[in-house]
Amino acid sequence: xxxxxxxxxxxxxxxxxxxxxxxxxxxxxxxxxxxxxxxxxxxxxxxxxxxxxxxxxxxxxxxxxxxxxxxxxxxxxxxxxxxxxxxxxxxxxxxxxxxxxxxxxxxxxxxxxxxxxxxxxxxxxxxxxxxxxxxxxxxxxxxxxxxxxxxxxxxxxxxxxxxxxxxxxxxxxxxxxxxxxxxxxxx
Numbered sequence: 252x253x254x255x256x257x258x259x260x261x262x263x264x265x266x267x268x269x270x271x272x273x274x275x276x277x278x279x280x281x282x283x284x285x286x287x288x289x290x291x292x293x294x295x296x297x298x299x300x301x302x303x304x305x306x307x308x309x310x311x312x313x314x315x316x317x318x319x320x321x322x323x324x325x326x327x328x329x330x331x332x333x334x335x336x337x338x339x340x341x342x343x344x345x346x347x348x349x350x351x352x353x354x355x356x357x358x359x360x361x362x363x364x365x366x367x368x369x370x371x372x373x374x375x376x377x378x379x380x381x382x383x384x385x386x387x388x389x390x391x392x393x394x395x396x397x398x399x400x401x402x403x404x405x406x407x408x409x410x411x412x413x414x415x416x417x418x419x420x421x422x423x424x425x426x427x428x429x430x431x432x433x434x435x436x437x438x
Contacts (some may be wrong), residue, residue, distance in 0.1 A: 348384060
């Protein structure tokens with residue numbers, strides 16, 4: 252069985268350590284753990300990893316966040332992957348820092364990356380992991396916050412949280428979304 256695991260983020264060194272790039276960080280950690288290397292390809296950087304008889308295609312779209320749907324559609328079609336086997340990892344300002352919420356489907360919640368995926372696929376019936384980045388910013392400074400770097404305390408907590416997200420991704424591919432939700436949707 253083949254799965255598409257999409258880590259949302261923005262390309263470029265200036266975005267590498269921002270809150271908005273948590274999706275990239277999670278798929279990077281998965282690739283590193285399996286000693287896989289990303290290669291640049293159409294609409295993004297990709298690599299394949301194997302886990303318990305499953306093949307996971309990891310994708311970091313190169314389309315920038317607001318056009319993520321183009322990369323998702325291309326790789327689903329190119330690889331012949333059913334949307335039920337797609338898992339998107341995204342930051343979420345509505346959740347406290349470090350909270351993980353997995354859903355089978357749902358609205359974009361104001362997230363431009365999810366909004367574009369929903370628009371391109373014409374539905375929102377795909378699994379996603381929302382990683383809480385918190386919302387501790389003054390009104391009108393949302394963009395600065397999500398494109399800002401983690402605090403020192405957050406930076407210290409990230410390795411363990413990213414590892415948990417990686418386990419959730421592998422759970423999605425092996426035990427399914429329902430059991431993965433039961434295991435990881437707690438704080």
